Structures are given as C-alpha cells and as structure tokens.
Amino acid sequence: xxxxxxxxxxxxxxxxxxxxIPILVLLVLVVFNLIADPSFFKIAFGTNNAGNPVxxxxxxxxxxxxxxxxxxxxxxxxxxxxxxxxxxxVGAAVAIAGSTLLRxxxxxxxxPDELQAPIxxxxxxxxxxxxxxxxxxxxxxxxxxxxxxxxxxxxxTAGRSIAAWINNNELPIVPGETxxxxxxxIPGIPIPTPVFIAIACIIIIALVLKFTNLGLYTQAVGINxxxxxxxxxNPALIxxxxxxxxxxxxxxxxxxxxxxxxxxNYSVVAKDIEMDAILAVALGGNSLAGGxxxxxxxxxxxxxIQFLTTTLYKYKVPADALPAYKAVVVIILVVxxxxxxxxxxxxxxxxxKVKEVA
Amino acid sequence: MSKNNSTSNGSFLDxxxxxxxxxxxxxxxxxxxxxxxxxxxxxxxxxFLKVQTFFNILNANAALIILSCGLxxxxxIGGIDISVGGVTALVSMSCAVYLDNMGGNVYVSMLIAxxxxxxxxxxxxxxxxxxxxxxxxxxxxxxxxxxxxxxxxNSDPFNVANEGxxxxxxxxIYTPFGSTNAxxxxxxxxxxxxxxVALVIVILLFCLLRxxxxxxxxxxxxxxxxxxxxxxxxxxxxxxxxxxMCGTLAGIxxxxxxxxxxxxxxxxxxxxxxxxxxxxxxxxxxxxxGVGNIIGTFFGVLSLSTIQNIVASAGLDEAWxxxxxxxxxxxxxxxxxxxxxxxxxxx
Numbered sequence: 001x002x003x004x005x006x007x008x009x010x011x012x013x014x015x016x017x018x019x020x021i022p023i024l025v026l027l028v029l030v031v032f033n034l035i036a037d038p039s040f041f042k043i044a045f046g047t048n049n050a051g052n053p054v055x056x057x058x059x060x061x062x063x064x065x066x067x068x069x070x071x072x073x074x075x076x077x078x079x080x081x082x083x084x085x086x087x088x089x090v091g092a093a094v095a096i097a098g099s100t101l102l103r104x105x106x107x108x109x110x111x112p113d114e115l116q117a118p119i120x121x122x123x124x125x126x127x128x129x130x131x132x133x134x135x136x137x138x139x140x141x142x143x144x145x146x147x148x149x150x151x152x153x154x155x156x157t158a159g160r161s162i163a164a165w166i167n168n169n170e171l172p173i174v175p176g177e178t179x180x181x182x183x184x185x186i187p188g189i190p191i192p193t194p195v196f197i198a199i200a201c202i203i204i205i206a207l208v209l210k211f212t213n214l215g216l217y218t219q220a221v222g223i224n225x226x227x228x229x230x231x232x233x234n235p236a237l238i239x240x241x242x243x244x245x246x247x248x249x250x251x252x253x254x255x256x257x258x259x260x261x262x263x264x265n266y267s268v269v270a271k272d273i274e275m276d277a278i279l280a281v282a283l284g285g286n287s288l289a290g291g292x293x294x295x296x297x298x299x300x301x302x303x304x305i306q307f308l309t310t311t312l313y314k315y316k317v318p319a320d321a322l323p324a325y326k327a328v329v330v331i332i333l334v335v336x337x338x339x340x341x342x343x344x345x346x347x348x349x350x351x352x353k354v355k356e357v358a
Numbered sequence: 359m360s361k362n363n364s365t366s367n368g369s370f371l372d373x374x375x376x377x378x379x380x381x382x383x384x385x386x387x388x389x390x391x392x393x394x395x396x397x398x399x400x401x402x403x404x405x406f407l408k409v410q411t412f413f414n415i416l417n418a419n420a421a422l423i424i425l426s427c428g429l430x431x432x433x434x435i436g437g438i439d440i441s442v443g444g445v446t447a448l449v450s451m452s453c454a455v456y457l458d459n460m461g462g463n464v465y466v467s468m469l470i471a472x473x474x475x476x477x478x479x480x481x482x483x484x485x486x487x488x489x490x491x492x493x494x495x496x497x498x499x500x501x502x503x504x505x506x507x508x509x510x511x512n513s514d515p516f517n518v519a520n521e522g523x524x525x526x527x528x529x530x531i532y533t534p535f536g537s538t539n540a541x542x543x544x545x546x547x548x549x550x551x552x553x554x555v556a557l558v559i560v561i562l563l564f565c566l567l568r569x570x571x572x573x574x575x576x577x578x579x580x581x582x583x584x585x586x587x588x589x590x591x592x593x594x595x596x597x598x599x600x601x602x603m604c605g606t607l608a609g610i611x612x613x614x615x616x617x618x619x620x621x622x623x624x625x626x627x628x629x630x631x632x633x634x635x636x637x638x639x640x641x642x643x644x645x646x647x648g649v650g651n652i653i654g655t656f657f658g659v660l661s662l663s664t665i666q667n668i669v670a671s672a673g674l675d676e677a678w679x680x681x682x683x684x685x686x687x688x689x690x691x692x693x694x695x696x697x698x699x700x701x702x703x704x705x
Contacts, residue, residue, distance in 0.1 A: 086494070140689075144696040147645045149438070149494060151692065153632060154685045161681030275498060288492055318513060320624055324506020330499040331485070338489045 018285040021337060022300050025283070025329075029307050040314065048185065055190045058310055066306030067194035068253045071201045072273060073280040073302040075246030077293050078214075081222045082242040083141050084290025085148025086278045090250055092159020093133050094270035097254030099163035101126040102264055105179070106172035114175055127251040133159075134247025138240035156274075164266045174262045183259030194256050201252060202299060209295060218242060222290035272323075276305050279330060285337070379698055383642025384654040386694060391661045398668050405671060409535040409547040419663045420552035421446065421615035423656060425630060426637040427563050428607030430655045433638055434567075435600045436580040436647025437486060437493040442608040443630035444504030445478050447623070449612025451508045454622025457520040464522040468613055475609015476602070478504065483601030487594045493601070501631065508624045515623030526551065527620050552614035559607065564652045576600060580647030636684065637662050640691045646699075662687065 033040040043057035072090055079087050104125050107116035133155060140151035182193055209215040220228040221235045228235055257269050282288055283304060284297030305326075312325055335341055398406040405411050416423075425442045432439045452474060453467040478500055485496045518524070530548040567573035578586040579596045587593050615627060641658025643650030665687055669679050 140692065144693060145699065146692050146696060150635070150639065150645050153635060154689045154692070157629075157632060157636070157688065158681045158685030161679070161685075165682070275502070278495075278498070282495060288495060318509060320509035320513065321506045323502035324510060327499040327501075327503035327506065330495070330502070334491045334495055334499070335485065335489060338485075338491050340489045 018294050018297050019300070021285055021333060022283055022297060022304055025333070026300075026304050026307065029304070029311060033311060037314075040311075045190065052185050052187045053190045054185055054192075058314060060192065062303065062306045062310050063195050064192040065194075065310070066303045067192075067198035068256055068270070068273065069276055069280060069302040069306055070198045070299050071249050071252050071256075072246075072277040073284075073298040074201060074205050074295065075242075075249035076277045076281050077284075077286060077295055077298040078218055078242040079148065079246050080278075080281050080286060080288060081290055081293040082218045082239045083148045084222060084288075085141070086274075086281075086288065087137060087152045087243065087246055088149055088274045088278075089133075089137060089152040089155035089159055090246065090253075090274045090277060091270040091272065092156050092163070093130055093247070093250045094254045094257060094273065095160050095163035095264070095266050096133060096166070097126045097130040097251045098258040098264045098269055099166040099266065100129045101254060101258050102172045102174065103166050105174050110167070110170040110172040112172075112175055115179070119179060123251070123255055126254055127248055130251035130254065131244050131247040134243040134245075134250070135240055138243030141243065142236035142239035160266050163264075167264075169266075171263050171265070174258070179259055180262055181259070183256050183261075197252065197256060201249070205295060214241075215293075215295075219292050223292070277302070279326070280305055282330075283333060379644070379649045380642065380651050380654075382698060383644075383649065383695065384651045384657075387640060387642050387654050387657045387661065387691075391657045391664070394661060394664055394668070398664065398671075402668065402671055406667075409533070410545070411667070413533075413547050413549050413553075415660065415663050415667060416553045416556075417550045417618065419659050420550065420556040421611045421618060421627075422630065422633055422637065422663070423556040423659045424559055424607050424611035424614055425634040426641070426655045426659050427559055427652055428604035428611070429631075429634045430638045430641065430643045430650050430652060431563070431576065431600050431607075432493070432604045433635075433643045433645060434576050434580045434647060434650040435597055436583075437597065437600065438635070438645075439482065439493065439497045439500075439601065439604045439608075440631040440635070441478060441482065441497040441500030441504055442604070442611065442634055443627045443632075444501040444508070445475060445605070445608040446612040446615050446627035446630055447508045447625075448504040448511070449474050449609055450616040450619070450626045451511050451622035451624065453613065453616050454516065454518050455512050457518050457523050458516070462520075464520065464526055467523070471609045471613035471616070472606065473609070475606045475612065477605070478608065479602040479605015482605060483598040486601055487598035505624070508626075512622060513624065515621060515625070517621045523617075524620070527617055550618065552617055555610065555614055559610070560652055560656050567652060572596075572599065577648055580649075582648070633662065636688045639688060639695070642695075644695060644699075 040058045043055055043059060046054060046056055048054045076087065076090070079085075101122050104117050104122035105115055105119065106112045109116075137148075137152050137155060140146050140154070141148045144151070182197070184193065185191075186193055217228070217233055217238050220231070220233060221238045225235045228238075253270065253273075258264055278288070280302035281293075281298050283301035284294060284299075285301075286293045286298060308326065308329065309322065312322055313319075317325065395406065425446065428442060429439060449471045453471055456462040456467050456470055457464065482493075482496050482500050485491050486493045529551050531551070531554065532546040532548045535547045565573075567576065575586065575591045575596050578589060578591055579593050583593055586596075612627075615630075616622070619626065637658035638650070638655050639645065639658070640661050641651065641654030641656065643655060643658075662684060665683055666680055669683050
C-alpha cells in the first residue's frame with residue numbers, strides 16, 4: 001500500500017514539474033524520429049562551399065535555426081511575465097533592426113564595394129533602434145494601459161513598412177566575407193556561429209537573473225501589480241524594461257537573420273516568428289497570463305519547436321502547410337495543461353484510488 | 359457607466375460627461391470619419407464626391423465589415439479571435455476547389471463556407487468557454503490550422519470559372535444615386551451583393567446587442583464576469599455563443615470575400631484579423647470588454663479604408679505608407695480609449 005502511495009506521489013510530482021510537458025514532447029519527437037528514420041540523428045563532417053570544415057545533419061540544423069527563436073524566447077518570457085501579454089511585433093521589429101543594420105553598413109548606396117561602417121557600430125545602432133521601438137511598445141502598455149497584444153499590433157502593422165522605408169524599399173547587399181560569419185560559419189570552426197550567439201545570450205540572461213533582482217521584480221509585477229507597487233517597485237518601469245530587453249534580443253536576431261543571406265526581404269524576414277516565440281513560452285509551461293516564469297523551460301520550448309519544424313520539413317511537409325501541424329500540437333498541449341482537464345484527471349485518479357482501497 | 363441624470367438644460371459639456379463610454383467612443387468615431395471624408399473631398403476634390411467612390415469602399419470592404427462585426431462580439435465579452443483571416447482564406451480556397459475542380463453548385467458552396475465557419479467557432483468557443491483556455495492562444499492555433507489547411511487543400515492560387523458563381527459575383531444592385539462619367543453618360547452607382555449581406559448583418563447584430571437578453575449578457579460578461587455570474591447569467595454559455603457567432607460570421611465573411619475576389623489563394627486575407635481588430639478598436643470597442651457598438655465597428659472599417667484611399671489618391675501609393683498611416687490611426691484611437699478609461703476611473 002505504501003509503495004503504491006509512493007509511486008503515485010512520484011508520478012504526481014513528475015507531472016507537476018514544469019519541464020514535464022516540454023520533455024514529454026521532446027521524447028515523443030525523438031522516439032518518432034528514431035523509429036521512422038534513425039539517420040535523422042546522424043551528424044556528418046564535411047566542407048561547405050567556401051572550403052571550411054563544417055558539421056551537418058538534422059540536429060545541427062535544429063541548433064542552428066533554433067538560435068533566433070531561443071534568443072527571442074528570452075525576451076518574450078520576460079515580457080509575458082511582467083505584462084501578462086505577448087509582443088506580436090517581434091517579427092516586424094526584426095525587419096526594422098535588420099534594415100537599420102543594412103542601412104548603416106551600406107550607406108545610401110545599395111551596392112557598395114566595401115562596408116561603410118564597422119559591423120559593431122552598425123549593430124549598436126540597430127540595438128538602439130530596436131530598444132527604442134521596444135520602449136514605444138512598453139510605454140503604450142505600461143503608461144497607457146493598453147493590452148500588450150493590441151499595443152504591439154501597431155508596430156506589427158507598421159513595422160515591415162518602416163523597415164522598407166528605412167532603405168527606400170531597396171534591398172542592399174552587404175559586401176565582404178566578414179559579415180556572413182554571424183549567420184554562417186567562422187572559418188576553422190565547424191559549428192554554426194548562431195549557436196554560439198544563442199549560447200552567449202543564454203549565459204548572459206542566466207547571469208543577469210542570478211545576480212540581479214530582475215527576475216524577482218518581473219514576477220512580482222506580473223503576479224500582482226498593485227502589491228508590487230506597495231512594496232516600492234515601479235511596475236510601469238519594469239514593464240518598459242522588459243520590452244526594452246526584448247528589443248535587444250530582436251536586434252541580435254536581426255543581425256543573425258540579415259547575416260544569413262547578406263541582405264533582407266522585408267515581407268519575409270522573420271515571418272511568423274512572433275507566433276513561434278509565444279509558443280515557445282507556452283510550451284515551456286509558463287503561464288501566458290504573466291507572473292511566475294521559468295527561463296530555461298522557455299528556451300527548451302524554443303528548441304523543441306525547431307525540432308518539430310525540422311522533423312516536419314524532413315517529411316516533405318511544405319513550408320506553408322507547416323502551421324496546420326503546429327496548430328494540432330498546440331491544441332493538444334493547451335488542452336492537456338488546462339486547469340479543467342487537470343482537475344478532471346486528478347478526480348479520475350482519486351476515484352480509481354478509492355476503488356483500489358475498497 | 360455613468361448615470362444619465364443630467365437635467366435637460368445642462369450645458370453641452372455636461373452632456374458629454376454623462377455619455378456612456380459606448381456612446382462617447384461611437385461619437386468620436388463617427389465625427390472623425392465624417393471629418394476625414396470631408397477633408398478628402400475638400401483637399402482631393404472630385405473623386406471623393408462621387409457616390410461610386412464611397413460605394414467602392416463598401417464593395418471592397420464588405421467582407422471586412424462582417425469579420426469586424428464578429429470580432430466586436432468577442433471583444434465585447436472580453437475575448438479575442440485572430441483566426442478570422444485564416445478562416446476567410448480557407449473558405450475561399452475550399453469553395454474555389456469545390457466549384458471548379460468538383461463542378462459544384464454555388465449554393466452548396468455557401469453551405470460549405472457556413473459549415474467551416476461554424477466548425478471553427480464551435481471548436482474554439484468550446485475550448486475557450488468550457489476549458490478556460492486563453493482565447494488568444496486557442497485562436498492563434500485556429501489561425502495556424504486554417505492557414506495550413508488552405509495550403510493542404512490547394513497550394514496554388516487560381517481563378518474560379520464556375521458559371522453560376524460568376525453570375526452571382528457580377529450581380530450588381532443599382533441605386534438611384536449616380537454620376538456622369540468622362541463621356542457625359544449617366545452611370546448609376548452600384549453595390550455588390552456582399553454589401554447587402556454586410557448591412558443586414560450590421561443591422562441584425564445592432565438589434566441583438568441592443569434589445570435582446572443575449573446581447574445585454576454579452577456586455578455584462580465583458581464588463582464584469584463575477585457580477586454577471588451573480589446576476590444569473592451563464593457566463594460560459596455566453597462566451598461560447600460569442601465565439602460561435604464570430605466563427606459563423608467569419609464563414610459568411612469568407613464567402614463574401616470569395617464572392618468579391620473570385621479566386622482561391624493561400625495568401626488571401628493576409629492580416630485580415632489585424633484589420634478587423636483595428637476596425638473594432640477604431641469603432642470604439644474596448645479591448646478590456648464590456649464596451650462596444652456594431653455601428654461603431656461599421657464606421658471603423660470605413661475610416662480604415664477611407665484613409666487607405668486617401669493615401670492612395672494622394673499619390674503616396676508606395677506600400678509602406680498604407681501600413682504606417684493605419685498604424686498611426688490605430689495608435690491614435692488606442693490612446694483615445696486609454697484617456698476615456700482614465701476618465702472613468704477618475705469618477
């Protein structure tokens with residue numbers, strides 16, 4: 001009897017863990033791929049067009065392409081926790097950041113022979129621009145008390161237009177090899193650079209959360225705004241700060257995205273990435289209504305989404321049909337994790353237990 | 359909401375103060391729309407004076423009016439539905455495939471459109487109302503699903519050649535208004551069938567919200583869920599009905615859209631959900647729920663599309679101007695709402 005009790009409590013604990021659902025999804029995906037085609041996990045060592053040694057394989061693709069999503073998930077988690085809403089303008093903001101980057105790098109000429117400014121300067125300018133747009137969203141949310149999703153709808157509508165306007169609707173091409181390193185490979189290193197950038201971002205946010213009160217304050221504001229105000233916090237400022245941090249993430253993603261192709265396509269770059277970023281947060285078991293958050297779970301969620309995407313691509317699912325499959329996954333996830341269904345399950349297990357005892 | 363206890367000889371300001379949020383926002387919307395249209399007539403002259411110009415705005419936006427009405431309903435109960443654009447695309451594509459590849463009947467295709475809408479509305483409504491899942495995430499999945507399914511049904515855009523359909527598509531209703539064209543021939547202004555559908559829906563929903571128990575319970579649920587529950591309103595059922603109606607309207611709107619464009623394409627109605635949300639907001643529907651008006655939504659759509667027409671006829675036809683002007687307008691109205699909210703809290 002005591003044994004079964006232990007077992008149920010262990011099982012309960014396991015199910016109660018925030019990591020339970022993301023890890024479960026990951027396991028299902030891994031097992032599916034193992035059965036369907038084990039070559040999914042093969043990592044090959046080869047050389048790319050430029051003659052550099054590179055690693056290739058589906059897993060590397062996941063890590064590589066998942067970088068942008070993981071970086072955005074960091075900012076999105078903070079915004080979600082602080083404001084209880086989501087920023088749907090990140091895709092458009094990435095277009096703005098990327099466009100700014102190109103504008104500074106290429107100057108007014110869209111086909112320059114050499115860089116018009118150092119990459120670091122261009123990147124910093126794009127960071128500042130992205131932070132300003134983040135602050136704009138943040139002010140609308142924090143001071144005008146507009147729901148985040150709707151406040152960011154403004155930038156969502158205008159963002160890609162602004163991005164096109166920054167470069168006079170031209171598509172500048174960045175000259176030189178150096179710029180491609182950020183989205184491709186650094187000669188001699190076989191792992192794609194975006195992976196390192198993502199790791200760097202993750203380490204930075206981990207350190208920030210560990211050594212500052214950012215996490216605590218954000219959660220306090222998200223859980224109860226007026227209570228946090230009574231405790232001497234400034235909820236509005238913290239909300240704006242979370243949007244500004246998301247702005248920094250957006251600029252980093254803009255750098256990677258633009259570097260991947262050395263140019264930009266305003267209407268396509270980072271399309272629908274906002275939805276994936278929100279999904280990453282939800283998949284990580286974080287409440288979309290704000291409050292407590294788990295950064296690691298969001299980041300794992302981001303890579304799982306990329307895992308799913310890559311798996312679907314492997315089975316020749318066209319890019320446009322992808323959302324339908326994702327939607328099914330999302331619906332299953334939210335239904336499983338909804339409080340009503342959870343209650344129903346726990347009642348069911350209780351009933352079973354009573355029967356056992358009898 | 360403020361009580362309407364002002365004396366009849368109160369000053370104008372008193373009257374403004376005593377307006378309910380709904381009527382205040384509605385008034386602002388209509389005033390801005392009229393000013394904008396007058397401005398367009400004064401500064402850009404001729405074109406906007408023609409009745410047909412106005413009717414063309416209606417013709418092109420009949421579907422958006424229907425979609426926005428649905429969104430207003432869910433926004434009044436404090437929810438959101440971002441799947442309407444996807445549903446529109448799915449309806450267009452399904453009907454197009456049915457009509458052309460299967461040689462179907464145009465009236466059956468209407469039923470297909472309606473069925474798709476009802477299915478989406480019922481499923482999403484059930485998840486939102488009975489399982490307490492956030493409407494944003496549910497309808498986001500709905501949007502993903504609808505967009506993906508559109509591509510699965512058929513991945514290439516194509517025009518419908520079905521005779522019965524094209525006959526219906528070309529049906530024009532001529533009005534007593536009209537103007538003389540460049541050759542001096544009198545041309546009566548016309549509207550398409552979709553506009554009639556949209557207007558009927560606007561009137562029906564207006565009556566529903568204003569005079570029926572169900573309509574009033576929408577406002578009650580959106581205003582304060584707990585008090586609505588205490589009043590004996592079935593909150594879950596009300597939420598479900600609102601989402602069901604929004605889905606159904608998305609199906610109807612999808613067909614009207616299809617009737618206007620006459621083709622199926624996965625990229626149809628891209629961003630229509632955002633346009634519909636923006637129109638509702640401009641029309642004075644509060645995102646926080648409990649405040650909104652269908653007539654306002656109607657004017658919201660008109661304002662949004664009029665500004666687009668103004669931008670286009672001012673020669674600023676580069677794509678980005680449209681995006682920017684619409685965003686500025688949305689921003690303006692959001693701030694107006696925010697101010698109105700602040701006014702309420704001060705009392």
